[in-house]
Structure formats: C-alpha cells, structure tokens
Amino acid sequence: MKVESELMRGAGPLAVLKLLERGEMYGYELVEALAARTEGVLAMGQSTLYPMLYNLEAKGLIKAAWREEGGRERKYYSLTGAGKKRLSSDTAQWERLSRAMAALGVGVHAGSEPARVGMIGGGA
Amino acid sequence: MKGAPAASTTPDGCVDARGLGRRLSNTPVRDVLRGRITGRLDTEWVVGREGLPARTEALVLEVVRRTRLWRGEQVDVARELAAHFRDAFNAGSGEMEAIEGFGDAATAAKLIRRATRRKRPLAWKIWVRAWACLGLVLLAAAAWTGWRAAWYSWGEPTISRNYLAELNAEILKTPEGERAWPVYREALIALGNLGAPPLTGRTEEPDLWTLADEHPLWISVGQYLAAAEPAFERLSLAESKSDMGYLMRTGTDPLVGAATEGLLGRAAVPEEFESAEQEENPALVGVLLPHLSLMRMTTNILSDIEVPAAVRAGDAPRVERAVSAQLSMARHLCGCPTLIDRLVGVSLCARAAGTLNRTLAEAPGLLDESSLVRLAHRLSIVRVDRSLRMERLMGQDVVQRAYTDDGNGDGVVTRRLAAFGFSDDPKNQPGFSPMAPGRREVQDGVDRYYRLAQEHLLGATNKTEFKRQIRDLLDARGRFRNPVLGGVAVSVERARESFDRGEMLRDAALLAIGAEVYRRRHGAYPDDVRASIPDLLPGAPADRLRDPPAPLRVVVCDGVLTVYSVGDDGIDDGGVFRSVDPRSTKPPDLRLWPVAD
Numbered sequence: 214m215k216v217e218s219e220l221m222r223g224a225g226p227l228a229v230l231k232l233l234e235r236g237e238m239y240g241y242e243l244v245e246a247l248a249a250r251t252e253g254v255l256a257m258g259q260s261t262l263y264p265m266l267y268n269l270e271a272k273g274l275i276k277a278a279w280r281e282e283g284g285r286e287r288k289y290y291s292l293t294g295a296g297k298k299r300l301s302s303d304t305a306q307w308e309r310l311s312r313a314m315a316a317l318g319v320g321v322h323a324g325s326e327p328a329r330v331g332m333i334g335g336g337a
Numbered sequence: 338m339k340g341a342p343a344a345s346t347t348p349d350g351c352v353d354a355r356g357l358g359r360r361l362s363n364t365p366v367r368d369v370l371r372g373r374i375t376g377r378l379d380t381e382w383v384v385g386r387e388g389l390p391a392r393t394e395a396l397v398l399e400v401v402r403r404t405r406l407w408r409g410e411q412v413d414v415a416r417e418l419a420a421h422f423r424d425a426f427n428a429g430s431g432e433m434e435a436i437e438g439f440g441d442a443a444t445a446a447k448l449i450r451r452a453t454r455r456k457r458p459l460a461w462k463i464w465v466r467a468w469a470c471l472g473l474v475l476l477a478a479a480a481w482t483g484w485r486a487a488w489y490s491w492g493e494p495t496i497s498r499n500y501l502a503e504l505n506a507e508i509l510k511t512p513e514g515e516r517a518w519p520v521y522r523e524a525l526i527a528l529g530n531l532g533a534p535p536l537t538g539r540t541e542e543p544d545l546w547t548l549a550d551e552h553p554l555w556i557s558v559g560q561y562l563a564a565a566e567p568a569f570e571r572l573s574l575a576e577s578k579s580d581m582g583y584l585m586r587t588g589t590d591p592l593v594g595a596a597t598e599g600l601l602g603r604a605a606v607p608e609e610f611e612s613a614e615q616e617e618n619p620a621l622v623g624v625l626l627p628h629l630s631l632m633r634m635t636t637n638i639l640s641d642i643e644v645p646a647a648v649r650a651g652d653a654p655r656v657e658r659a660v661s662a663q664l665s666m667a668r669h670l671c672g673c674p675t676l677i678d679r680l681v682g683v684s685l686c687a688r689a690a691g692t693l694n695r696t697l698a699e700a701p702g703l704l705d706e707s708s709l710v711r712l713a714h715r716l717s718i719v720r721v722d723r724s725l726r727m728e729r730l731m732g733q734d735v736v737q738r739a740y741t742d743d744g745n746g747d748g749v750v751t752r753r754l755a756a757f758g759f760s761d762d763p764k765n766q767p768g769f770s771p772m773a774p775g776r777r778e779v780q781d782g783v784d785r786y787y788r789l790a791q792e793h794l795l796g797a798t799n800k801t802e803f804k805r806q807i808r809d810l811l812d813a814r815g816r817f818r819n820p821v822l823g824g825v826a827v828s829v830e831r832a833r834e835s836f837d838r839g840e841m842l843r844d845a846a847l848l849a850i851g852a853e854v855y856r857r858r859h860g861a862y863p864d865d866v867r868a869s870i871p872d873l874l875p876g877a878p879a880d881r882l883r884d885p886p887a888p889l890r891v892v893v894c895d896g897v898l899t900v901y902s903v904g905d906d907g908i909d910d911g912g913v914f915r916s917v918d919p920r921s922t923k924p925p926d927l928r929l930w931p932v933a934d
Contacts, residue, residue: 265452267453285424
C-alpha cells in the first residue's frame with residue numbers, strides 16, 4: 214500500500230536523508246532501497262525521486278557528484294552538514310508526531326507496515 | 338562538466354562518430370576557446386551512449402526536452418535518467434515495467450525543471466527576479482495605458498458650464514441704448530454696401546495727403562465720400578455709448594459678413610471656422626470676431642481718405658469727427674472681454690494719434706484750440722482693460738470639453754482635446770499619452786499660468802521675473818507641457834508690450850496736444866512741457882520701458898516737439914531713434930511723437 218501524496222511530501226525527503234545517512238548512494242540505489250526497506254510503502258518513481266533530490270540539493274542538504282565505478286558513470290548523492298542537522302531535527306519531530314498519533318490510537322498496531330520512517334535506517 | 342565524455346570516443350572506447358558540425362554546435366564556447374570540440378551538450382548523443390531501448394530513450398529525451406532547462410542542465414538530467422534506466426535494465430527490469438515505474442513524463446519534466454532552477458546561482462535568481470519585476474512593471478504600464486487609452490477613446494466629457502452665455506449675460510447687463518455695437522453695425526454695413534473704397538491701403542497706391550489737387554483720383558474719392566457720408570455720420574453716433582456691447586458668437590452675422598466682403602473683397606474669417614448653425618453651448622475658442630476686420634478697414638478709410646479729403650477741403654469738423662470716430666472705436670474695443678479686441682483697440686488708437694499728428698503737420702492751423710482739447714479728452718479716455726478673465730475662462734472651457742469629470746474636480750483626457758486643432762502641425766497636436774496629466778493638474782496649470790500672466794500684464798512683474806515664474810510650465814523646447822495651455826496661452830509678453838507702447842503713444846499724443854495748445858497761447862513751446870500744462874494733463878506721462886517708471890522724455894529741436902521713450906534697453910540715447918551702425922543690436926530710443934508711419 215502506497216502512502217498518500219500529502220503524507221509522502223513530508224515523509225519522502227526525510228526517508229531519503231535517512232538513507233543517505235550511512236553513505237552516498239545514486240538514484241537507482243535510492244529507489245531500490247526505499248522500495249525494499251519500506252516494503253513498497255515509500256516506493257517512488259524517477260519522476261518523484263529526482264525532483265526531490267534536486268530540491269534537497271538546492272537547499273544544501275545533500276550534494277551530488279558524478280563518479281565512475283565499475284565502468285559506469287553515476288551521480289552519487291551524500292549528506293551535507295546541513296543535511297545531517299535537518300535529518301536530526303526532522304527525525305525528532307517525526308517521533309513526536311508518531312507518539313502524538315499513537316496517543317490518539319493511530320498507527321499503534323504492530324503489523325507488516327512500519328509505523329515510523331525512522332525505522333528505515335535501522336533496518337539496514 | 339565533470340565526468341563529461343571525451344570528444345572523440347565513447348566511455349566504451351568507441352570512436353565518436355558524430356560529424357564536426359554536430360560536435361561544434363553542441364560544444365560550449367568555453368571548450369571551443371580551449372581548443373576542445375567536446376560536443377558534450379548533445380543530449381541525444383549522451384542518452385544514446387547508454388544503449389537504451391528505443392521507447393525508453395525516447396521517454397528520457399522527451400522528459401529532458403520538456404524541462405526547457407539550460408543545455409548543460411538538460412545533459413546532466415539526461416545522463417542521470419539514462420543511467421537510472423540502464424541500472425534498472427541491468428537489474429532485470431523489463432522495459433514496460435521501467436517506463437510505467439517512471440511516472441508521468443510531463444509531471445516529471447515540470448518538477449525537474451522547478452527543482453533544477455532552484456539550484457541555479459543567486460546572481461541568476463536575482464536577474465530573473467529583476468526581469469520578473471520589470472515584466473510586472475511593464476504589465477502594469479500596459480494595463481494603465483490600456484485603461485487610459487479606453488478613456489481617451491470612449492470617455493466623454495461633461496460640459497456643465499456655458500461660458501459663452503455667461504460672458505454674453507454680462508454684456509447684456511449694459512442697457513441696449515448704451516451699447517455701441519448696434520450703431521457700428523449699421524454704419525459698417527452701410528459702408529460695406531458701397532463696395533471697395535478707392536484706396537485700400539496698399540503701398541503702391543497714391544498718398545492723398547500729397548496728391549495734387551488736379552489728380553483724377555480726387556473725383557472718385559469725392560464720389561465715394563459723398564456716398565459714405567451717412568455711414569460716417571452714423572459712426573459718430575456711437576461715441577456717446579458707454580460700452581461696445583458686442584455679443585460674442587461662433588458664426589458671422591450674415592450682414593456683417595456681406596459688409597466685410599464688400600469692403601475687403603474677402604470673408605472676415607476663413608470659411609472653415611464658420612459654424613453651420615449656432616450651437617446652444619459652443620466652445621469659447623470657437624468665438625469669431627469678424628467685426629475687427631471691418632473696424633480696422635473703416636479706421637483706414639477714415640485715416641487715408643476721409644481726413645486727407647477733409648483737410649484738403651479745410652473742413653475741420655469733418656477731421657474732428659473722423660478722428661473722434663476712430664478714438665471711439667478704440668475706446669470701445671479696449672473695453673471688450675477678449676484680448677484680441679483690446680489689442681486691435683490699441684492699434685486703432687495709435688492710428689488715430691497718427692492721423693491727428695499728420696493733420697497738425699499738414700494743416701497746422703486747421704484744428705482750433707477747442708477741437709484739440711476735445712480730441713485730447715477723447716484720447717485720454719481710451720483705457721485698456723488688462724484683464725485676462727476671458728482667456729482664463731477659455732482655458733477652463735477647453736478643460737471641461739476635453740476631460741472627463743469624476744465629480745471631484747478631476748478626470749482624464751479624451752480624444753476631444755485633439756479635436757480643438759490647436760496646431761497646424763500634426764506633430765504638435767495633443768494626442769493620446771498614457772502619462773498625460775489629469776484634469777485637476779491641467780486646470781491648476783491653466784489657472785496658475787493666467788494668474789502669473791495677469792500679474793505680468795498689469796506690470797507687477799518684469800519680463801525676466803515672468804519668464805522665471807513660468808519656467809516649470811515649459812518643456813525643454815520652451816513649449817507648454819500642459820496640453821491645454823499649449824493651445825490657449827496668449828503671448829502675454831507681446832500683449833503687454835503692445836499695451837505699454839499703445840498707452841505711451843496715447844500719452845505722448847496728449848502731451849503733444851497740450852504743448853501745441855500752450856504754443857498757440859504763448860507763441861512757443863514751454864521750456865518744461867510737463868510742468869507748464871498741468872491744466873491739460875492729469876500728470877506726467879510715464880515711460881513704461883523704464884524700471885522704475887520715469888516720465889517720457891520731451892525735447893524741442895528746431896521748433897519740432899519730440900516725445901520719446903528710452904526704448905527696450907531702458908537707456909536714454911538722447912533721442913536717437915535709429916542706430917547709425919547697422920550692425921548694432923542695441924535698441925535705440927522709441928519715438929512716440931511725431932508718430933512713426
């Protein structure tokens with residue numbers, strides 16, 4: 214089940230920042246990781262991912278560099294200092310939001326779908 | 338661009354098969370300047386190197402094309418998308434699956450464009466914002482221009498006042514029996530019915546003052562004057578009337594028009610100025626003054642035909658009647674509402690003074706002392722009304738006919754302004770301008786100009802001060818910025834000069850008559866003319882060209898009395914009226930008596 218676009222607007226960048234926390238990744242890797250680690254909940258196509266990456270880059274939260282690896286050229290993205298700070302603050306906010314929603318009885322079921330995006334990085 | 342492929346080989350080591358022209362057209366100038374024909378801006382080539390299936394390659398190129406980004410940015414996006422698809426295919430994805438997973442191409446292009454533009458340098462963002470602001474300003478200006486153009490084209494003024502009726506109502510306050518124009522009208526029509534006079538003032542015509550008694554022209558002159566006698570008699574009856582009483586109108590009185598045709602052989606005013614019918618509320622600028630041509634011509638007939646003939650016949654009462662009639666016309670015109678009437682009045686007064694001067698010179702003893710005193714009294718009551726009220730009202734009338742009225746004294750210009758035809762030159766016609774001042778500003782400008790002009794005409798300011806005062810009403814070429822003033826402003830400096838000179842001429846004639854009466858009583862001119870004739874003159878006539886004003890200069894040389902002004906430079910040259918040096922630009926003195934021809 215995919216997430217509504219309104220929710221995805223807030224969750225998507227945070228999820229991408231979280232994935233890049235461990236190290237640099239290129240576009241296809243990010244798509245695959247998002248789909249695999251969130252069991253398809255946060256899966257997104259190129260038409261969503263790349264504009265999001267360019268926005269994060271414009272805001273100075275990530276940086277990009279072309280590099281050749283294994284005979285193939287790819288554009289690798291990595292977190293900047295500002296990106297790390299944003300990830301930290303957004304994660305804290307997301308946790309507060311999750312707790313608040315849980316207090317209301319939303320998202321408290323233990324199921325196949327993850328309740329917190331913060332779990333993305335932890336599952337790697 | 339970092340990681341850009343080499344110009345001649347693909348990443349796989351293949352030879353770059355593109356032609357030089359294609360590579361050159363896809364190479365940044367910077368690379369060309371470095372001597373490298375990289376062709377790295379070639380999006381199709383960059384995508385093609387990934388060896389993607391045709392539909393996928395087309396999708397990437399379509400997305401990139403739709404982004405409408407800079408070429409370098411397009412190449413960057415194309416490489417990344419192509420690399421993504423290649424990774425997907427290498428991972429085992431099918432083409433259909435990869436294309437469906439991509440999402441909508443148009444949406445992707447729009448989002449990529451928006452996000453990529455955010456990455457652009459600050460200087461570019463400022464540049465774009467500046468252009469956007471400029472665009473907004475231009476848009477606002479276009480909207481403003483459109484709005485003003487709509488008002489200009491379709492706006493209609495509200496004509497709330499009938500200035501002509503108001504002015505005529507004031508004229509009608511004078512009792513009918515005190516109005517001179519009805520008397521003049523009858524006399525001038527009678528004169529006009531006689532047809533062209535034997536002399537019409539052309540330079541090649543003989544001068545009756547010096548014409549031999551046996552000259553055959555005297556026969557036709559005699560016949561004409563005999564026929565004109567009733568008209569002259571009628572003309573003299575106007576002398577007792579207090580005011581001119583001419584009711585202004587936009588068309589010519591048909592009988593006056595016919596009289597003008599008879600006397601001048603042409604219409605008093607050009608046909609295009611004539612209105613087919615009298616409007617209820619016509620524009621004040623359309624008022625015609627056909628009586629002026631008739632009165633000028635009549636004055637000429639009196640000066641050039643009647644008076645010389647009367648002098649030849651030794652008929653002093655006829656001479657006095659003729660000069661008196663001229664002075665009456667001058668007095669009545671000098672009290673009329675329009676400046677043009679008064680300027681003509683001043684010139685008729687000068688003509689009368691000249692005729693009297695010539696009479697005294699040609700027949701020194703013809704007019705007796707009582708005649709001279711009577712003429713002096715008639716001369717002294719020719720007073721110029723220096724009010725510019727009519728001209729100011731004319732400006733207000735144009736404003737109400739050319740501008741809309743928002744009810745609060747403001748409004749915008751309409752096409753009606755151009756219809757006034759203020760200039761013969763189409764380039765100088767007031768036309769549409771989005772920055773044209775509004776009604777209140779124009780009205781204030783008209784009122785301000787006429788307040789200053791009035792002060793100048795009354796002598797409160799000199800020429801330099803007046804020019805300084807109206808400087809901000811003029812543009813760089815010295816023309817009025819105010820479109821209404823451009824059409825209705827009068828040449829107030831020349832009007833003042835004409836009035837000043839006309840009044841000085843009148844005063845000089847009075848001085849000369851006084852001196853002549855003294856000479857007849859005492860056998861010679863007095864040593865101090867002004868001091869010796871206090872019973873004939875109300876005071877020492879002023880030289881209005883001197884600042885501050887001082888008495889006119891009077892000298893008697895070889896038995897000839899001369900009255901003069903110091904002239905435009907305000908310097909007394911001792912009675913030098915023409916510079917000896919023809920190259921001299923220094924204004925000489927201005928002779929007032931004897932009256933110059």
